Amino acid sequence: MILYILTILLAMVGIFLYNFFVNPADYSLAKIIIFTILQPIIMIAWDGLWAFIVHWILPGKWFSADSKFVDVGKKECRFYEFLGIKHWKDHVLELGFLGGFSKKKVSNPNDPEYIKLFIQECNVGSTVHLVNLIFAFPILFCFPHNFSIYFVLPAACVNAFLSLLPIMVLRYNIPRLRRLYAVLIKKANRQANQNQTNLQNQTDQTNQQDSQTDS
Numbered sequence: 001m002i003l004y005i006l007t008i009l010l011a012m013v014g015i016f017l018y019n020f021f022v023n024p025a026d027y028s029l030a031k032i033i034i035f036t037i038l039q040p041i042i043m044i045a046w047d048g049l050w051a052f053i054v055h056w057i058l059p060g061k062w063f064s065a066d067s068k069f070v071d072v073g074k075k076e077c078r079f080y081e082f083l084g085i086k087h088w089k090d091h092v093l094e095l096g097f098l099g100g101f102s103k104k105k106v107s108n109p110n111d112p113e114y115i116k117l118f119i120q121e122c123n124v125g126s127t128v129h130l131v132n133l134i135f136a137f138p139i140l141f142c143f144p145h146n147f148s149i150y151f152v153l154p155a156a157c158v159n160a161f162l163s164l165l166p167i168m169v170l171r172y173n174i175p176r177l178r179r180l181y182a183v184l185i186k187k188a189n190r191q192a193n194q195n196q197t198n199l200q201n202q203t204d205q206t207n208q209q210d211s212q213t214d215s
C-alpha cells in the first residue's frame with residue numbers, strides 16, 4: 001500500500017513539474033495543480049468502469065476454477081520467476097478485500113471450496129487488471145489534445161505499470177492454487193470412498209449379526 005501511494009505521489013509531482021516547465025500551453029499555476037490532482041481520480045474512475053464490465057457483464061463461466069480462458073503456462077511462470085517475482089510479489093497492492101474476498105494470503109488451505117473460490121477470484125482479478133492495462137491509453141481520446149498529452153498520458157503510463165504488477169502476481173499464483181485444489185479434491189474423494197467402505201462394512205457386520213441371531 002505504501003509503495004503504491006508513494007508511486008502515485010511521485011507521479012503527480014512529476015506531472016506537475018513536467019507541465020510547469022515544459023507544457024507550451026499558458027496554464028496558470030492553479031490550473032496545473034488542479035489538473036494534476038485530477039489524474040488519479042480520472043484513472044480510478046476509468047479502472048472502475050472496466051472492473052464493473054468484467055465483473056457484471058462478461059460471462060462468469062470464463063473465470064471458473066478450471067477455465068481455459070485464463071490458463072497459465074509453465075513458460076509464463078518461469079518468466080515471472082526470471083523477473084524475481086518471489087521476492088516482490090508480497091509487496092504488490094491487493095484490493096480484493098474491497099469486493100469481499102482478500103487474495104493477500106490463503107487463509108484456509110485445507111478447504112477445497114475456499115481454494116476453488118480463491119482461483120475464481122484470481123481469474124477475475126487478473127482479467128480486470130489486464131483490461132485496465134489494455135485500455136489504459138484509449139482514455140486519451142476522451143480529452144482535449146494538450147490535456148491528454150501532458151497530463152493524462154503520464155498518468156496512464158503509471159496506471160498501466162501499476163496494473164501490470166498484480167496481473168503477474170495473480171497469474172503466477174493460479175497454477176499453484178489449481179494444484180492444491182486438485183490435491184484437496186483427491187483427498188476428499190479418497191475420504192468419501194473410505195467412509196463409504198466403512199459404512200458398507202458396518203452394514204455387512206450388522207446384517208451378519210442379525211442373521212446369526214435369527215439362527
